[in-house]
Structures are given as C-alpha cells and as structure tokens.
Amino acid sequence: MNATGLTAIDLGLRGAASGVFLLIVLVALLRRATGQQALLGIAMCAGGMFYAIATAPNLPKTAWWWVLPILSAQPAVFWLWARAAFDDDFVLRRWHGALWLSIVVFGFAITLAWANWPALAGAGGRVLALATLVLALAAAVQTVKTWRADLVARRRRLRLAMLAINVVLIATVAVAGFAAIPVAVPGAPGSLPTALGLFVVAMLAGICLFSAPAMAVNDATAAIASGEAGRQPPAAGPAAGRVVVDPILLRRLDHLMTVERTYRQEGLAIGALAARLDVPEHRLRQAINEGLGYRNFNAFLNRYRIEDARLALSDVTQREVPVLTIAMDAGFQSIGPFNRAFKAETGMTPTEFRREALSRPDSAELSPPRREIG
Structure with missing residues (x-):
C-alpha cells in the first residue's frame, strides 16, 4: 500500500477515535457527571480528541505552538484518572493541578525556545518525555497496587486492558521523543501506529461506557470504571440488577x-x-x-x-x-x-x-x- 493509502487509513482512524471521544464527553455532560473521576475522564477524552485532530497528517500546523504544550500534560491527566478510577480513597489535591499546570508551562517554554535555542529546547523535550514515562509507570503501578483488593468484577477485567493500551501509547510517544523516531512526530506519515492506538483506546472507552447499565456509570462515563469511594448501600430487590448472593x-x-x-x-x-x-x-x-x-x-x-x-x-x-x-x-x-x-x-x-x-x-x-x- 502506498503512502496515500496509509495516510487515508491514518485519517480514518483518527476521525473515528475523535467521534467516539466526543460522544463520550457529550454523554457525560448530559448525565451531569460531576465526580472527580468523571471530570478527569472527560478531560482525558477531550485531550485524546484534540490530539488526534491536531497531529493528523496534512493538517495545517499553525496552532501547534499552543495546542501541543497543553496536550503534553495529558499523561498527568491520565495518571490522575488512574488514581481516581482504581483507588477508592483518592482525592484530588491542589498540588495535582499545580503539577498539570507546570507541565503545560514547561511545554510552552520548550515551544517558544525552539526557534532561538534549539539545543536547549531539545533537551527540554527529553525531560518532558522522561516525565511522560514516569507518569505512565506510576499509572501502571497504581493498577497493580490496588488490583488484588478490588472487588468490582467489571473494573478488575477492564483496568488491565485499558491501562496497558494507554501506557503503551504514552510510552511509545515518550520513547520516540528520546530517539526522534518519526512515529511520534505530529502529522508525519509514520504516525499510523499512534492513530491505531488512539482508535483502540476510544473503542474500549466507548464499550465500557455504553455496555454498562446507567446506574453503574452515572459518575464514570468517560472515566471507564465507576469510582465511588468506599461502600455503596446495597440496592433493594432483584429489579436493581444485583446478583443474589448465598445467605449462608x-x-x-x-x-x-x-x-x-x-x-x-x-x-x-x-x-x-x-x-x-x-x-x-x-x-x-x-x-x-x-x-x-x-x-x-x-x-x-x-x-x-x-x-x-x-x-x-x-x-x-x-x-x-x-x-x-x-x-x-x-x-x-x-x-x-x-x-x-x-x-x-x-x-x-x-x-x-x-x-x-x-x-x-x-x-x-x-x-x-x-x-x-x-
């Protein structure tokens, strides 16, 4: 297949992923999900949508200077989402927002310095790639750390697949940042693996949202798995969809x-x-x-x-x-x-x-x- 065909597939995957991400965000807003996990899920889906669009091949790159620094902080959003999704005791703190903002500011500094100090900007890009790897690793550790104690069967099944794909996607972009591999270059013809990763993540997110009963995702939506802390009061009666457990x-x-x-x-x-x-x-x-x-x-x-x-x-x-x-x-x-x-x-x-x-x-x-x- 020639380069034109690969580019068409790349654009198609990005378009499909963007559509699913947008649908998840709209469903979350319609359901008025306001929990910290839902808000982080919305931010994650919005970031995935904009990344898929902004880094598409043949797209004018005039907006890179302000889009990419914001998207560079997406690994921090993903890490926070993993904490909220898989740790029922997690609470967002001000320093979490400060971490996200500091990455955005650092990304702007790298972008603005590129024209006059390319070597310094390149070193800054490697630092940003290292931060991405650290956050991806932290998200993976969070999954393993709380997996055994998790009692929600659906969340146990989905967490490993969802995090594995996200971590691989983030790690691919980060490693490519160290080695200047074209796969991570926004808009490059070799960005098809990134588009495929975004598409798979979007499909998983959509399946997780739309295959679950509304009562189970009212505060999760784009966050993939529900995140109410601690104990939820049992619903009464079989109509609530609960499994009857052996009283003995x-x-x-x-x-x-x-x-x-x-x-x-x-x-x-x-x-x-x-x-x-x-x-x-x-x-x-x-x-x-x-x-x-x-x-x-x-x-x-x-x-x-x-x-x-x-x-x-x-x-x-x-x-x-x-x-x-x-x-x-x-x-x-x-x-x-x-x-x-x-x-x-x-x-x-x-x-x-x-x-x-x-x-x-x-x-x-x-x-x-x-x-x-x-």
Whole structure:
C-alpha cells in the first residue's frame, strides 16, 4: 500500500477515535457527571480528541505552538484518572493541578525556545518525555497496587486492558521523543501506529461506557470504571440488577468477622479469607461486593477494624494503652493507614476520639453494637 493509502487509513482512524471521544464527553455532560473521576475522564477524552485532530497528517500546523504544550500534560491527566478510577480513597489535591499546570508551562517554554535555542529546547523535550514515562509507570503501578483488593468484577477485567493500551501509547510517544523516531512526530506519515492506538483506546472507552447499565456509570462515563469511594448501600430487590448472593456464605463470613475476629490477622488477603471459608475467591469477591455493597476489600476489613479500635479507645480500662498498640491489635500494620482510615470514618483522629469518648460519663456505652451481615 502506498503512502496515500496509509495516510487515508491514518485519517480514518483518527476521525473515528475523535467521534467516539466526543460522544463520550457529550454523554457525560448530559448525565451531569460531576465526580472527580468523571471530570478527569472527560478531560482525558477531550485531550485524546484534540490530539488526534491536531497531529493528523496534512493538517495545517499553525496552532501547534499552543495546542501541543497543553496536550503534553495529558499523561498527568491520565495518571490522575488512574488514581481516581482504581483507588477508592483518592482525592484530588491542589498540588495535582499545580503539577498539570507546570507541565503545560514547561511545554510552552520548550515551544517558544525552539526557534532561538534549539539545543536547549531539545533537551527540554527529553525531560518532558522522561516525565511522560514516569507518569505512565506510576499509572501502571497504581493498577497493580490496588488490583488484588478490588472487588468490582467489571473494573478488575477492564483496568488491565485499558491501562496497558494507554501506557503503551504514552510510552511509545515518550520513547520516540528520546530517539526522534518519526512515529511520534505530529502529522508525519509514520504516525499510523499512534492513530491505531488512539482508535483502540476510544473503542474500549466507548464499550465500557455504553455496555454498562446507567446506574453503574452515572459518575464514570468517560472515566471507564465507576469510582465511588468506599461502600455503596446495597440496592433493594432483584429489579436493581444485583446478583443474589448465598445467605449462608454471608452468615459464615459474618461469623468469621464478628466472632472469630479474623480481621485482626496481619496482612489478611482475600485469598486467605476465601480459603478459610473454603469457597472460590471470585465467589467471595462477589459476596462482599454484590451482597454487602463494598467496592474494596480493605474498606470491608476496615469497617471491623475501626469499630474494634473505637471500642478499645472508648474503654476506660485501656486508657493507658498506646494508640499504636490498639491499631495493631485491630489488624492495622502501621499507624499511618490507621489514622487516615479512622479519621475518614469518624471525622476525628484516634486521639481526639479517645479524649472525647472518655470525657463522657457514659463512655462505656459509646460504641454501637455490631451490626450483623447476611
């Protein structure tokens, strides 16, 4: 096939990818998705659409000087999306926005310096490529780091494929930036692999959005996987589309948690808990997610661990027991995660909670009774 045919295929793939990205953004806006994951997904899709258009072969390049610096920050948006999609405890901070803005400013500096200081601009481009690789690697680490604790079957299936393709695409562009490979040169005839990558990513995003029930993607849309933090209240009745979970399994799980206090086991993983119950791991994941409404195994365990810690902190006979000891006894492996989880649940630090609980006359009755599951 000659160069004209390859260019036509390139343009066709870019046009299709842009159309899908635009459709996802429009659906997200129509559904009024305002969560941080949805907004990052919209930004990611908008960036993909503009990148596909701005770097297309034979397109006038007069707008490069302001388009490409903004698009150079897309890896930061992708990394933040991966954090929001796969870490239920993630919260956007101001420094995340500052990171994105600093990359944009750096990109403008490289663009403006290219005419007068090409060597310096080239070095800056390699620095930007290195930053892209670091962010792509961080997104991949986020996937692996939280994969085992993820209880949402759909999110577990989709995260690896989606991230693998995105990471490969970003890494290809970044490596090409180091070596000046034409595949990454905007508008070059050899940019077909980039167009193909954009098309595959757009198709995956569209499939993930339009194949899921509306209730599951109301705050995800372009973000591909839903990102509500922590536990969602179970929907009532079969009409909600929930899978009916074996009540006997839920009662056995409740016995392990409330009577045997298995949650106190250090480094308890869902595989070990499934072995204790003598059930396949996927059945236990489904029971905790579909039956109890938890999206994350650590959030499930922390419910019991924090309640255990609250009881101990409210006990006047344990007034002198260090907070670290109470945290370790409850199953936490260090004080940092315990403090963060405890404050997220109660709105107070463990020390503040203990001080307030022990200052009340009825401190022995502060802790609520355990609520059984199943």
